[in-house]
Amino acid sequence: MRFSRLLHGCVAVLALSTNGARAYLQPGCANQQYSASQVSQAIQNSPYANSTLKSSSCNFGGASIAESGGNTCASNGNNFGVLQLTSSNLPAGMSANQYLDLPLQQQVDIWAKQVGNSNTSGAYQTLANNNSIGGTAVTPGMMSACFQFGPGICKNDVAFMQANGGACPSAGNGGVRATGKTLSNGTANLDGNNQSICSWGQSIQNKINQAAATCSNGGGTNCPDVGATPGGVIPPSPRNAPLSLPDTVG
Secondary structure, rough: OOOOOOOOOOOOOOOOOOOOOOOOOOOOOOOOOOOOHEEEEEEHHHOOOOHHHHEEEHHHHHHHHHHOOOOOOOEEEEOOOOOOEHHOOOOOOOHHHHHOOHHHHHHHHHHHHHHOOOOOOHHHHHHOOOOOOOOOOOOOHHHHHHHHHHHHHHHHHHHHHHHOOOOOOOOOOOOEEEHHHHOOOOOOOOOOOOOOHHHHHHHHHHHHHHHOOOOOHHHHHOOOOOOOOOOOEEEOOOOOOOOOOOOOOO
8 A cells, every 4th residue: 555665855853663664753743652452442443444454453553563663643755644644545635744643543544444445355355365375374464564555566466476486576586666657557566665565564463463462352452363364254345445546555
């Protein structure tokens, strides 16, 4: 979903340790930092999150720590907030600064409404319904990376893995970095930082594993089972918010 994680000329004011996401805290924004469990609960509470998002809410909570460090004011010039919504998917008439100023629940609600349900279809379901792709194990982190990169990049990653014995694309083996051109022509299979769903998925998985130690099943929060693997059939997800650009979300 993400167009890229590039800074687009913006100067990093305060670097975040978010596994290479190159994010900074937007100047003038009143930042709030949240845990994976709190982000998970916000997804559970969102009226716009479908059953797939809610059943994986704590995995996405872990993803939020990899994406933004859990910071509401996290930005890299093109992606914004706790779950790094891409600029092209901001609601009509809303600026990036307005989105960054929103509290956690409102950021999550917009994320779910604008891109969340749409990105749980297609290649995401392929991963959800298979234990492995070409022999490479599917993990919750990989699924979360698929969601964040968007259906186009994820589809291309899965196709590459199927054609190459489970090997994931990279900058050195035929990977195609996301740019405006490669997103438009549908050839991108890496994000703007040359990450695939495998490499970024591992970064997210590390945060999911950490989140599992603190995430609680109480209060409706869904917690990850780090020993579980995908493979159960999930129902189709409603496409209630078409993306304004291929592979630009979160």
